[in-house]
Amino acid sequence: MSAELIDGKAIAASLRSRLAEAVSSLQAAHGRAPALAVVLVGDDPASQVYVRNKARQTEEVGMRSIEHRLDDDTPQDVLVNLVQTLNADPLIDGILVQLPLPDHLDEAAVIEQIDPSKDVDGLTEASAGRLVLDKPGLRPCTPTGCVILAREVLGDLTGKSCVIVGRSILVGKPAAFLFLEQNCTVTIAHSRTQGLPALCREADILVAAVGRPMMVKGDWIKPGACVIDVGINRIDAPERGEGKTRLVGDVDFDAGKDVAGAITPVPGGVGPMTIACLLRNTVLSACAREGWSVPEGV
Numbered sequence: 001m002s003a004e005l006i007d008g009k010a011i012a013a014s015l016r017s018r019l020a021e022a023v024s025s026l027q028a029a030h031g032r033a034p035a036l037a038v039v040l041v042g043d044d045p046a047s048q049v050y051v052r053n054k055a056r057q058t059e060e061v062g063m064r065s066i067e068h069r070l071d072d073d074t075p076q077d078v079l080v081n082l083v084q085t086l087n088a089d090p091l092i093d094g095i096l097v098q099l100p101l102p103d104h105l106d107e108a109a110v111i112e113q114i115d116p117s118k119d120v121d122g123l124t125e126a127s128a129g130r131l132v133l134d135k136p137g138l139r140p141c142t143p144t145g146c147v148i149l150a151r152e153v154l155g156d157l158t159g160k161s162c163v164i165v166g167r168s169i170l171v172g173k174p175a176a177f178l179f180l181e182q183n184c185t186v187t188i189a190h191s192r193t194q195g196l197p198a199l200c201r202e203a204d205i206l207v208a209a210v211g212r213p214m215m216v217k218g219d220w221i222k223p224g225a226c227v228i229d230v231g232i233n234r235i236d237a238p239e240r241g242e243g244k245t246r247l248v249g250d251v252d253f254d255a256g257k258d259v260a261g262a263i264t265p266v267p268g269g270v271g272p273m274t275i276a277c278l279l280r281n282t283v284l285s286a287c288a289r290e291g292w293s294v295p296e297g298v
């Protein structure tokens, strides 16, 4: 192993501790802490774990967490009404509808109901448009986490070549604009890009967000590059015993760690940054909505 391990867990913990201080100063100055509402529809086990973690970490930094759990067969209009009620509540600063929603629901239509000033996921058309148009606004959490990790390793990213493998609306596309905002030269690639290995080898910063276990091989990585692995894939691990599984990223970590200059582990890399950035967005949302100045360290 020659690469530096990018410790997302520690970097997220440090952000959360700065947020806890910020929340406490907002509470002292304005008499209330920011509040985040999370809506979970159905009983998808992975989503339940995410939502539980979000609620726990929200409270750990001193903010208010409001959870709404709805049945799997909740009709569209009931969910839309809930979002509108949360929009109208002046004491709620952030609204997150956990994805994916059950198949009978129109995900895009639900997201679009969220008041952009409370869109802590950065997924509404207004938030996406503001990002593309260089206007201030709430930015998607996972790609923001990727930028923070890359900056932690490389400092100023100006002039670096950044290849993003993946073009999802949750990660790949917003990541491209966020790295562009950092003055990187950005290329968006995907599973059907021709000559993908050679393209990846050009990258000073390689972001893998394609959702395919260990797709990025060691010889796709430029020696010394900063590799940010967004993938979380559960694969069979018979070597650990019958029926056992393990989590792997979109990068072949064992090969990549000998080539990269720095690399995120899975788990413990990008994952912890997502919730930390969500908490940060909730603080930013409260400050923007209330006209409070943003405390230092946020």
Ligand code: GUN
Pocket (backbone or CB within 6 Å): 096, 097, 098, 099, 100, 121, 141, 142, 170, 274
């Ligand atoms: N499901 C998986 N990741 C996310 C996310 O970042 N936001 C929401 N709302 N749902 C998710």
